[in-house]
Each structure stands twice: as C-alpha cells, then as structure tokens.
Amino acid sequence: MIRKTHNRRSFLVAGAATAGAVLTTGASGLIVPARAKEVPPTASMRGGSNNYIPGAPIVERIGGGGFWMTGTVRQAGDGAPIKGTRIQIWAHTTEGHERDERSHGATLTNADGTFRLEMPQIVPAFGQAHGHLAYDSGSFRTVFLRPVMSSPNDTSLSADFVLEPA
C-alpha cells in the first residue's frame, strides 16, 4: 500500500500545476474567439503585396496562358462563398517580371466563390517559384497572398481567401 504524504515540495508542484492550468486556459480563452466553429479570416502573407500594382484590369487571361491560378473566396464566420468579387493576380512568369504591368491581371469569382485565371508559366524568381494574389476591392478587409509552388514544374497554383468585413 502506498501512503500518500504531503510535504512542501508536493504542495509547490501541485500549486505550480494549477497555476499552469489556469494560465493555459486563460490564454487559450483569449486567443480562440467565442465562435470557435466559425471560419476564421485569412491573414495576409509576408511579402504578399510586393510589386502590387492596384487596379489590374479584368482579363480573359494574362498573356499567352498555359498555367492556371485557382482558388476560392469565402466569407469569414459562416464560410459562405462570395460571388462576383475581384481577385488580382501577378507573378514572375515566362513573359515578364513581377513589376511589369503585363504580368498583372484580375478575374471575378463564380457563384460558388471559385475563381480561375489562365496566365503564363510561373518560373522561379527570388528564391522560389511563387505567385501573388490580392483581394483589394473595399467591401472586405484587404488580403495579400503569396503562395509558393511545391515544384517549379507545376502548371497550376491555388490560394483560398476567407474575407472579413472591412
């Protein structure tokens, strides 16, 4: 039979554990909002807005095409698709640098919140092959994304937006 004894050490350990538990609960209570099951908004990615040129025209495709940028746009909270919203896209491709205006274009989302825009093949620049996407149309808070391709040979790239009211 094990007899449980209490001494100063066991009290200290128990006290510390309780304090830790209280801190953890308190902290997580602060971080996770009350609506835990709801869809959280997408945060802008570091470097996402680099070489952004506002007001890119809505186009059938950027340049000669051959590469697909796809994604979805939803509303924070209920996750409902946002239709007819403008997503701007640019990248370093076989047809131009990020800073070139011809490398920029925009498209509108479908009724189900999806979008897809054909563009020239993205090629590695500044370390890795990556694309840039922006939601910057006013109704919701602006979001800049900078997804990286897992391989420079990929012929598509996707990025999803969850937007919150501005």
Place this chain on the structure above:
Amino acid sequence: MSVARAILIWGALGLAIAVPVVVAATSPLLAWRQPVYIASGFAGVLAMALLLVQPLLAGEYLPGMPVRRGRRVHLWIGIILVAAVVVHVAGLWVTSPPDVIDALLFTSPTPFSAWGVVAMWALFAAASLALLRRRRPIRPRTWRVGHSALVTVVVAGSVVHAMLIDGTMGTMSKAMLCALALAATVKALVDLRAWALLRRRA
C-alpha cells in the same frame, strides 16, 4: 612542389569554379530574366566561387602563392568579393525593391534571404576589420579571432543561402561548390589554429 602537382591543384580549382558558372550560364531561367537580374545572379555565383578561393589562399594551399603574395591576392580577392556582393544586392534591388527591403529588414517570407543578409553583414565586418588593421594596430587576438569568426559566419550563411535557392546554379554543381568552400574554410581554420589565441587568454 612538382609542376604536375601544381597543375593538378590549379586545374581542380578552375574546374570547381568553372562547372557551376557554366551551368548557371546555360540555365533556362536566364531566358525569362532581365539583364540586371541576370547580372546580379552571376555576381552571387562569383561571390560563392570566391568563398572557395579565399580559405585556399589564407591556408597557403595554392602552388605559387607563398605567404606574402598569397596574402596580397587574398586582400584583392576580398575586395572583389565585397564588390560582387554589393552588385548582387543592388541588382536584386533594381529588379524587385520590396523583396530586397523585406530581406534586409528580416521580414521576408523566405528564410534563404535572411541567411544571405547575415552572411553579407559578416562579410562587410570581416573586410572592415581587415581595412582597419592596415590603418591602426589591432591586437593580434582581436584580429585573428575576429576575422576567423566572421568569415565562418560568411561561409556557413552563404552556403545555406545558396542551397535554399531555386536559381540558375545546378543543384549538383552548387552543392559541390558549397561543400568545397566549407571544407576549405574548416581546413584553413584548423591548420591556422584560428582559435589558439582565444584559448590562451580565455
């Protein structure tokens, strides 16, 4: 040292530098880059190659490069190395200013750039220490330990920087050049007992 051995060593060094340069010069990525971006890329490749030459000169491993001449060449290569890094960063700045600003402020989304920036500042510090030493006497301990520690950061940082980049250098030739630069640096540091003065008075 025999002539044959000298030819072999210089030939091997030439090959170790020429192969990555030729691979970079024939990279398909060049077709989609503006001249300034291409030039800045090559400045980076050149700097990487010089990181192999510098420890070979410091350790007196190159035939026909005895101490005094070797040190003078080491100094000049050091100046070219600093210039190459300046051209590298300036060219990237012209190509895409926000990406370079992110890198310099350590807010870039890509870790490779932070390694490059750390290596760059360590290189400037190592070179500054060398220049300072020519103007006024620096304690041998400060000079030797300082320069050695800084160039260790330069080589290690540059190797990680280069290996993480999907760029014009071929993966194999880049890995080979990086491995040789690292090995040469470690050998020179060991042979010169770079830490000896640190241990004596520590």
